[in-house]
Amino acid sequence: MFVDVARIHIKAGNGGNGRVSFRREKYVPDGGPDGGDGGNGGNIVAVVDSGMRTLMDFRYKTKYHALPGEDGGKKKMSGKAAEDLVIKVPEGTIIRDLDTGKVIADLKSTGDRVILAKGGRGGKGNQHFATPTRQAPTFAEKGINGVERTISLELKLLADVGLLGYPNVGKSTFLAATTKAKPKIANYHFTTLQPNLGVVEAVKGKSFVLADIPGLIEGAKEGVGLGLEFLRHVERTKILIHVVDISGLEGRDPYTDFCTINSEVFGYSERLSTRKQVVVANKMDLLYDETEYQAFKEKVEVDGYTVFPMSAATGEGIEAILNHVTMLLDTIEDEPLISEDDYLVEELDITDLNEINFFKDGDVYCVEGQFIERVLYSTDLSDIESLRRFQNVLKTKGVFDHLREMGIEDGDTVRIFDIEFEFYA
Template sequence: MFVDKAKVYVKGGDGGDGLVAFRREKYVPEGGPAGGDGGDGGDVIFRVDEGLRTLVDFRYQKHFKADRGEKGRNKSQHGANAEDLIVRVPPGTVVVDDDTQEILVDLTHHEQEVVIAKGGRGGRGNTRFATPNNPAPSIAENGEEGQERWVVLELKVMADIGLVGFPSVGKSTLLSVVSGARPKIGAYHFTTLTPNLGVVDVGDGRSFVMADLPGLIEGAHEGVGLGHEFLRHVERTRVIMHVVDMAATEGRDPFDDWVKINEELKLYNAKLEERPQIIAANKMDMPEAEEHLEAFKRKLAEKGRDIPIYPISAYAKTGVQELMYKIADLLETIPETPQVEELPEVTERKVYRLETSEEEDFTIRRDNDVFVVDSPSIEKLIKRTNFSTHESVMRFARILRKKGVDKALRSRGAQDGQTIRIGDFEFEFVEQE
């Protein structure tokens, strides 16, 4: 089974809560605060494993959640950080944010890894809130929530040789002859619906990976037929090998086939026109193949293209071994650097912040009789505030006053007893003396 696209949910672990605790020692009657910080939540990390070749595992597991950090401990001990969650992906995987369609990373090298969902920070214990005015605070923070997102994984086959050509020209037959791959073969269009990979042992100590890619039709660059599902994989091959039915068994002109396929490749990605190419003139054991080959060479010369042509018969296995030697020689002259997805100039993870000052990073609107305060920073503060203690509630109220929320609500007509909503949190507005 070959799966080359998957959508998964990832979530970093939440941070552990900070602890409210005090020293309780025999000879220290008025011990100070001793609550430790919570541990950080684990990250979700994608790591390349060259032993994987498909995304089939993501068909059965679509949710990946890292563990949360431990709560803070007494005696000012820090809670343990959670272990990161390592998710193995095959080389050639492109990770796309499902909401923004932004390409997050292009994973190509073995052991390459990237943090896809960052774990939350641990909350601070009450030791961190001690001041000269309040030497024994009962304040501790909740852990921060881990980052979460849906991402789409797209696998682009990474092969040395990519076989391209119209349906039923003999690509699958050629791959089965030169490698241990056993693709489904039949005399009808679109036999190959997914890429097949095979390792070719040339016999002189050299080997390479060959991919039989689904057949092309006109309009593929616009998504017609298998369209983009096919063209995605061509981008990663080091050499493009056109397999041409030189006997014209389907009634098409061999040279016209070659021209149409090149046009589809160029329209999808102009850089594919610069990729090294070779032509395998297949079915040379059939009648009229020699005449078609001569005409093909003449038309190719008229276009000024100098592309090597190798007459073969995959079915009769003639000329195939010589072609494999030529391919191995060609690959030795081409760098092994994979074709990497073009990413924006800034590839680091972006952190979006409001450009306004700390005192003005909120807006107020009316929802019938409820005043709604919209502010990402205040919503984050609410999630980290432990409202079970009076001191934590008063600290939250002081921060709102400092930000100017109370003053702004009064100017918008908020009166004592009216409901104020911030995110999912509602409370009554109380005039402060």
Template sequence: MFVDKAKINVKGGAGGDGIVSFRREKYVEQGGPAGGDGGRGGSVIFRVDEGLRTLVDFKYQKHFKADRGERGGTKTMHGANAENMIVRIPPGTVIINDDTQEIIADLTRHGQEVVVARGGRGGRGNTRFASPSTPAPYIAEKGEEGDERWIVLELKVMADVGLVGFPSVGKSTLLSVVSGARPKIGAYHFTTITPNLGVVDVGNGKSFVMADLPGLIEGAHEGVGLGHEFLRHVERTRVILHVIDMAATDGRDPYEDYVQINEELRLYNAKLSDRPQIVAANKMDMPESAEHLIAFKEKMQEAGHGDVEIFEMSTVTKQGVQEALYRLAELLDTIAEAPVVEEVSAVEERKIYKMEPKGAINEFTIRRENEMYVVESSSLENFINRYNLNQEDVLQRFATIMRRMGVENELRSRGAVDGTIVRIGSYEFEFVEYD
């Protein structure tokens, strides 16, 4: 089954919790803190595997979550980091953030990797919080949550030669003749509804990958018919082999077919107009084809397309097929490996795609809900999520942070008094005035 688009959820593993612990060795009085840090959670990493050609695996598995880091141990022992989750994807996969529609990465090379969901940091044990003023702190952090997001995967077939043309012009038959591929062939429109790939052996040790792509119709650049489902695959091909029904079987004009297909390519992506293209004048075994070919060449000359190479062929008798293959192989030797048509920055190996910034660390807002004051602050909410507020040392630290940020003064200026309920995230407490 060929699947070229999928939407999935990825989540990095949470970090392990730090712990509160103290040394208990015999003859060691007031041994001090000994709580270890938690381990880092695993990240979700996408890695290109050239052996894959479809996104079918993502049709049945939609959620990918890495493991959590281990909890810290006593005697300042660090919890083990979790293993990263490696997800294999085929070359030519574009990874898109579903919320922002931003392209995260465009992966084309075997072994290329990108981190799509970073694992959370491990929480610090109480050893980390010891100071001259607090030699035995009862403070430990919880592990940080890993990144989570929905992403869309789009596969753009990686092929050297892409067959384009209207439906039923003979593209699938050509692919079956020149390679071991067995695409579905029928005498009706849109027999091919998904790309088919085949390896073409030209001889003399030369070969290339050819893709039979679904037929185009007018308006494809706007998504009409198979539209974008077809056109995005053309972007990856290094050479375009434009197959034209020179017998005009359905009453179409071969030259108008040539013009219309190229217009659809140009409207979808202007850079496709510069892609090397060869015309395969197919069905030359039909009686009327020779006359149509003469008219076709005349119109091409008049329109300034006289330099376009045209190969007469018949996929039924195999006339002219080998000559076209030799020319394609020669042309591919002069062209760069991977055409780039999008303005996407190169992806470094093991690149980390970070979550969007959540605002300045000391930034906060206060609003009133009936008799309650609601404080919104990413840094304070993060503190609440990562610490146990039932511990006295933690509460004192939390109060100090609020005071330094100016939250306490702002609440007071807005009318908060002793006993006023304040909510930050999921945590509610009473405002207290100290003498």
């Protein structure tokens, strides 16, 4: 089964907790703190695998969770960091964060890899919190939660040239005649149920990848027929070969077909309207009167397109088309499919994000921000020393001063994310 769209939920591993521990040796009954740090949680990593052709694996497994880091140990022993969880994807996979709609990565080449969700940092052990006035800290940091998100994977084939046209106009026959690909060919509509790829070498030493896209019909851009499922696969192409049935044996007008398909393609993506397009009038061997071809050619050339006659069945005209396409490819530069503005920009180290947000929810004073979240969830609220450290951090960051400027009074409620406190200066 060819699957080119998938949606999965991923969660990176949580960081291990720091350890609360003290040296207890035979001749050191009251030793200092020696709690080790927690290990980092595992990342979720996507890697391109040249052996994959579809996203079918993600239809059967939709949740991926990396392992957490180990908790810190005694004697200043750090917990073991968890291994990354590797997700394999085919070449040409675009990965998006569904919450923001932004692109995380466009993975095009074998071996390309990207971190989709970063594992949480391990918490510090109590050895780090000893001071001249607090020589036996009874608290340690908790590990930070790993990043969790829902993502979409969309496969867009890596092809230089795409074949367009109504069903049964001869695209698959053309692909089979020009490459070693073996598409299913028969005289009925929608023979091609998935994109087929083949490598063409018309000029020695110069080759390109040709994709046969399943036939489009009117309304494809709205999802009619098979069109919407496969139009995405022509987005990476540099050139489109638009094949029409010049014989008209199925009762359709070739020029009307040509305009209809272009309307569907351009309606799907404005980007495709700028693609170079070579028009091929196929089934010339079935045409009794060549004036019909000449009339079609004149109409299409007025629109600025180059037209070639061809019979995919006999091979007539194929060489001229391939030579022309090879020459055109040399003049077209690569164009990025994703603009810079569409990419998701993340700060990988959230401890650097010092912005703190203040607002009121009715009578409750709310404090939020990634720095505050980092400190809160690494605090053991059941330990008085850990809680005191948390309060000192808020004081140092100016949180209390800002709340006073907002008009807070003793006894008022402060909410930090989902935890509420009573305020007392």
